[in-house]
């Protein structure tokens with residue numbers, strides 16, 4: 235087990251990988267209560283756990299903002315094929331959902347540590363409802379932690395190794411000139427800041443028509459933030475990146491400094507109130523008794539979505555939070 239020490243913060247690779255089980259368990263809790271639709275996440279969860287209403291609502295908001303921005307990207311008018319690259323994908327099932335909805339991108343690539351991709355490959359191989367979606371030519375290797383099919387690829391890569399990211403482009407035949415949506419959902423914040431900068435810079439220099447979507451924590455310096463950090467540190471998964479980008483402005487700067495043309499960051503409170511569809515909010519707010527309003531506000535102020543945009547072909551004028 236690798237241990238990193240940053241100003242007293244402890245991070246173990248195994249504990250960071252385990253955050254994926256947590257995310258999948260919470261997403262399943264949301265599915266079971268009717269917050270979100272995901273016909274596959276239950277295949278990735280061993281023990282179902284019912285989360286508190288505030289956690290369900292938080293995961294719903296996380297799922298809804300990613301989904302809404304992803305659909306904006308997929309609906310962007312262009313004759314070109316589209317690609318999605320998911321960094322630290324964990325047990326995310328978006329590809330299978332997009333297939334069911336008839337809107338998969340031309341190529342969907344997922345990366346994670348081998349310990350995680352091996353488990354994901356094994357589950358995809360085991361369940362016909364996943365395996366058969368990849369077509370008869372798909373090759374699946376639990377040992378290598380790899381899945382390869384014509385439209386979906388899963389690879390074991392430590393994303394801190396930028397040389398490996400370059401190799402990945404060749405292996406997967408991602409075409410850096412095509413419109414690409416890059417997802418980093420609760421991933422980069424676990425990395426040391428230099429790695430995060432080099433990943434953001436690598437992506438900016440490779441993909442000229444792209445969106446880089448980031449969902450992660452902010453505001454470490456108030457009482458709630460300090461407690462949030464302590465909780466994660468006690469589990470061995472310190473937020474190594476949070477002090478380098480503690481605010482919305484610094485998340486936007488991360489992208490601009492690394493070569494992205496535009497960048498926007500909003501906290502999840504604003505996103506919930508102003509971006510997530512009001513009919514959807516009304517629907518999910520009726521699902522469970524909820525009286526933790528003060529806690530909800532604080533929690534949502536400590537998570538954000540930031541995105542960087544490279545738009546050399548002028549495709550993304552209508553992309554983003556304020557463009558509805």
Ligand code: SAM
Nearest residue numbers: 251253254257322323324346347392393419420
């Ligand atoms: N993105 C998924 C989601 O939101 O459901 C999983 C999020 S989970 C909190 C973080 C994931 O990032 C884990 O699966 C972990 O293994 C992966 N991860 C963290 N550091 C990584 C690295 N250096 N290289 C590859 N994957 C990494």
